[in-house]
Amino acid sequence: MRIGIVVDSACDLPREFLDRHDVVVMPITLRIGENLIEDQRDPGATQNFYATHLDRKSEDFAESIPYSPTQIEMLFLERLVIDYDYVFCLTITATRSPIFTHAMQASRAILNRYKPIRRALGMTERFGLAVLSTRNLFTGQAVPVAEAVRLIRLGGTPSEIGMRLQHLIEHTHTYLVPADLFHIYKRASRKGDTSIGWGSYTLGSWLDVKPILYCNRDVTSTVDKVRGFETGVEKIFSLAAQRLLAGLEAPSVCISYGGEPVAVTRLPGYRQLAKEAEDNGVSLLISPMSKTAAVNVGPGALSLAFAAKQSMH
Missing domain, CATH: 3.30.1180.10 (Hypothetical Protein Tm841; Chain: A;domain 3)
Structure with a gap:
């Protein structure tokens, strides 16, 4: 079974780690003052962000613009339901961002619409999806993601991995x-x-x-x-x-x-x-x-x- 992982770009893991383990990143757009900045966990762009002081103290206003339910739905239907048989979507805490809520909303549409896509490609129709809030921030989001990667490499089943992640998130x-x-x-x-x-x-x-x-x-x-x-x-x-x-x-x-x-x-x-x-x-x-x-x-x-x-x- 092909098991995949999706995270948002607030998840603090090295880009090399994400790429090596095919972890898919949903970008977040940042509005700082009048500027729009894309956060895709690109190391060069991130260092440029810090080095050029794109975020200044004079800019009191800042907001993040996460993927909408429709964007998440399209990411899955155009790519993930084809590349994987089961996907874990691990988000930043729902108390700080609507990403978890958006992913939950999208999941219902995804599970209702994926079958014809897989059938047309001659794939087994069954596809599974779990959306989990990590109930944490930044590196705290990264810990369960790193563990999910490890468990997938060890051959864990979706149910085994899901139970393990829910336990880990609490601790x-x-x-x-x-x-x-x-x-x-x-x-x-x-x-x-x-x-x-x-x-x-x-x-x-x-x-x-x-x-x-x-x-x-x-x-x-x-x-x-x-x-x-x-x-x-x-x-x-x-x-x-x-x-x-x-x-x-x-x-x-x-x-x-x-x-x-x-x-x-x-x-x-x-x-x-x-x-x-x-x-x-x-x-x-x-x-x-x-x-x-x-x-x-x-x-x-x-x-x-x-x-x-x-x-x-």
Whole structure:
């Protein structure tokens, strides 16, 4: 059975990983001020986005424009129902984006319309589709996607993979350290993020106090505050190393950075985390943070996620 995976472009996985495993990416269009920018997880375009400062603090207004139900329906009917027999569509948390809702709406039309397409090509008519909200953001979306890839390669059935992903989604923990608080305060708050209020934004801007943000099961909160970006990064790298030693639910730790990914390897705490990962057979998947993430949390932010029974913070 041919099993495929579809994600939206907010999913922070390396492009090389997505391409190697034929993970299909639904692009998101970003409107920043008067500019329209396409987010297709293209590494060169993403680095250009950061390097040329296309998103400026003067642009208070920003919004994301995800695939519509009709666009998702056409993606499946023109390509995916032909290339695969079963597809998992894994989206960013439904509390921050309508992508999950749009995919659910499209799924009904897809399942009603796919049979004649496959029949005309001489294929067995049966096709299956599961739409899952990862209930998480950015690297937290990436962890179950990486696990789905692994399970498909091991020959798992759709029912086995689906049950495993639903369990993993509940136990995926995402941490994020912003380099600058402006975007979270001005933009993410408009999407329901209450982790940074006016007082935290003002104090943090004056004293370089960075919040460590945490997301699990659709809820984002501040779990700690530290002086300086690198201090925050070192703290979540150390936490991930401890959790790795205690045992993970899936053998991947996903990291994304709002800049050149190679810079991650020079941050404090990375070397120890990389050693623990290598010693314990865990993959570190490092990618540029998506433009979609950056317009909400700001350039220069770092996100890390893993799956475990407990978060340990």
